[in-house]
């Protein structure tokens with residue numbers, strides 16, 4: 250991605266609007282979780298690595314609404330929505 254500088258403005262509710270072009274480049278959809286980090290150099294907005302909304306793994310993800318689910322959790326939902334089995338264990342990392 251080419252480094253570009255954008256000017257954005259705070260509205261009266263302290264919100265900023267991201268340029269549509271930037272959102273397309275970063276694959277951002279409305280409602281997407283972003284990371285905002287402040288330091289002595291300023292405030293930085295980043296697109297965190299997606300993770301499964303149920304178990305936290307970062308592998309085998311599929312978009313699910315505004316979040317992501319892994320294939321294991323999708324399978325678990327499909328197979329156990331009737332039986333109440335235990336969710337797959339967390340595999341964060």
Ligand SMILES: [Zn+2]
Pocket residue numbers: 301302303304305306318319320321322323337
């Ligand atoms: Zn999962």
